[in-house]
Amino acid sequence: MSRTKQMEQKWQQRWEAAHLFEADPDPRREKKMVTFPFPYMNGPLHVGHTFTASRVDAYARFKRMQGYNVLWPWSWHWTGQPLLGASQRVARGDAAYIKVLLEVDGVPEEELKKFVDPLYMAQYYTNEGRMAVKSIGFSVDWRREFTTVMPTFQKFIEWQYKSLKEKGYVTRGTHPVVWCPKDKSPTGDHDRQSGEGVTPEEYILIKYQLSDNIFLPAATFRPETIYGITNMWVNPDVDYVEAEVGSECWIISKEAAEKLTDQERKVVVKRSFKGKELVGKTFTNPITRREFPILPGWFVDPKTATGLVYSVPAHAPYDYLALRDLQQKPEVLAQFGIGMEVVRAIKPISIIKVEGFGEYPAVEIVEQMGIKDQNDAKAEDATKELYKKEFHSGKLKETCGQYAGKSIREVKDVLISDFKKAGFADSMVDLSSQVVCRCMTQCIVKVLSDQWFLNYSDPHWKELAKQVIAQMSIYPEVAKPWFNTVVDWLREWACARTTGFGTPLPWGEGWIIETLSDSTVYMSFYTINKYIRQNDIKPESLTPEIFDYIFLNKGDVKELSKTTGIDSELLVSMRNEFLYWYPFDLRNSAKELVPNHLSFCIFHHAALFPPQFWPKGFGVNGMLMVEGQSMHKSKGNFITMKGAVEKYGADATRCGLLLGAEGMDDPDWRADNVYDLKNKFDGLMTFAESIIVTAKNDDNTALEGWLQSRLQQRIKAVTMALDELKTRTALQTALFETWNDLRWYIQRKGNTSAKVLGGVVKDWLKMLAPFAPFMCEELWSQTGEEGFISVAKWPIYDYAKIDVAAEEQENLVIDVMADTNNILKAMKIEPVKIVYYTAVSWKWQVYLKIVKKTIFGQAKINELMKEFTSDTSLKPHMKAIASMVPKIIKALTKVSGDRKANMVKIGVVDEKTILRDAVKFFNDRFNAEIQVFSESDVKCFDPKGRAAMAIPYQPAIYVE
């Protein structure tokens, strides 16, 4: 077994034996409750889960080290349809699917057989998942674990829905869904063979009159075009029916009649006939009362809406094309006994004014694009383009009655409701393109009646939800407005279904609570599930009154105890546990859950809990990519949590993911990078171990001062970043930046023997512990410290350890090094000898004066010169000063305000001593003889006369 693996197992076992992550209320400590949306158990946990949950774990571990009492519970989502579907595919012997389970998920053959039982399947993945979560080192309190089909949990959901209903948030109504006639259930995107993303769309039916009591309901998305109608199109070859729809008589396609029956319409078909029977007849526009002819159109699809289309050649390219085609084919018309003059007489009627077009936009666009006829593929593009333009910038003309002058955008909804009220229009829903179910059946639209909804449209509820958001911390902050727009945008949500696993709706009738709707406030259940499990509380005891007491302090404990058999002290403990932990402080998920789960969580908390229990914080992160692609089992790039840990180790997996991205950016999993990181960690361990062994002496020079000062800044940065869940920044600083500081120190120092260094390394490990806990525990134990680093005290930024002088001293060395390098590069030589000359004291007087001036704004050369002239001590140097001042001012534009302030604070720096102390360092680095002089030194070696160029913080340099 590899060292990594051994180490992981060792610490996992020790944590567990110590019950380290089991959290109980402790009145002396502040708490943090962090959560992760329970994963759905129709498959293994993958690196996407790992990324999101690693952020939670890093935060949890960080807060725990800061002294908080941290609770991180975990559970498993079993309710819903996919588990059932997956199990059925196994039962059916779906070879492709089974292959995925065996190869991607790594399910053993003998287990797979048992997957015909969906609950067995869920249990299998749950067990696997739990092991994976433990092996990656998430600091979870497992005593609160549950699955969503457990009867005790379902009692909680019953309470939730009973409460929501009582408060009026549950309503009943009808709703159109994509429906599989064979499965007799809605067909969601996941259940489709084809037609992903297709949703039912509402067609407006304009009820043109064939006669006084027979209607031709022509379908359109653009009812405003009724003013521009010139004729109607009917497909002569397809079957139409005359049917009683409600109390009216409609002529529609045969298919349409069937569809309407699924849409809560009463349809009685009276007779069936071919479309050609209608061709040549005339009909009346209900609004203008004018008459128009019915013409043959083979492009009319009986499967779309009513199978009747009215023609608006001025604005619809297809209509114009069809008309033009007919005008060129008298023989076709003759077949139907229509005279050529009828068609010739049809002139487009312009009703919309659009910028960039004249009277007849459809005619123009057809000609511009050179579209041949109605079968030309470009006709589709023309239609789209024109529609977009007309919708956004089109204005209705005076021919449009009361709607004249209005833009289409603003008038559309009004117009529809007006038409419906007047009885000119009706509507039906249909699919814009074909949808096929996984069972290979063609789907239809079905309007479900008596459907139960969560009424997210309720303005009062929306308002409450916004109040919840207002008091929350949302990381990153840019996600906050998004939540507000989602709250505005959410409508009624069907919260019950008839198939799949789930909690029966408490008011029965064969409904099951929909799976996104049963996972909105369950975080509160974690607080008490520990007691339910420990005391084996039976589901029947968990009455709604019990939850009312625990969560809302309603009712009398003694009474409740008597009726339910739960000990009253236990009830009080449950109440107290809830009070201690709730509300949760952080819930982190990927951004795809913002418009649903996370927003539902907000709504439901607003509905069920008083403000003191409203969520405190959400974290939102990007979607994990794998080698630049979205991860999919079918793409063969699916990486499980278990597999990643086995291959790269827990620490590298966690850190590899967290270094990928933060905020809402999508992190990218690059296997090579993770592999490198694993090697890096091996190196880090060797590095840290060697320091731990050697750091024994009491050195405390400026270099140690620098190291400690730097560390303080790292501590500050990491702490701040973690507080805002900027896990990438935090890890980057903790791991790489701090490591670089240590490297620099060791190089400059030449050894690793200072005790101070050992102390810094301990703080370094602490900062890394939230990210790479196994490695850090291991190293921590080697430092001789007692206890786990997982609960060691988080380092605190100590201002007293900030050593400005030491930092500036190092900056000088760094700058000198950089300048020397630049010179060497320009000269393209290998140096033999390098000489540095530091500035004399009167230059410091000049320099610091200028620094001060630039801090408080513009440094004016003439003013400065005046001041220097008036200083008699500078008199002998005025010529030099005159040439130096502009140079210094320019150089200072590249210096930060902070550094300038430090320069002023420190005053004159003994550069000669500092550089002389660094001679060995420079010597190693440049592989050349190094000499350091002050320009005032009498025995100065200065063959090129460079010494006089020395400026404070910029020693002159000579190279040969």
Place this chain on the structure above:
RNA sequence: GCGGAGGUCGCCCAGCAUGGCCAAAGGCGUAGGACUGAGGCUCCUAUCCCGCAGGGGUUCGUGGGUUCAAAUCCCACCCUCCGCACCA
């Protein structure tokens, strides 16, 4: 289409709120060197272009604009990713 997030020096990605300290942090990769029996381990150096002296030139999706000054502010355009509902 609607809503959200983005496009930075080979790659991943900081910076953009509060314009100047930005040729722009860090990681990866690459090149050279050190260490080593050897090393794909580790360490150092370099990595936009030019420069025999610490300097100069051209960059931050594209095109404009504001400003003494723009990766950062404004406008337009192009491209990528995510969500859009009965589904986890």
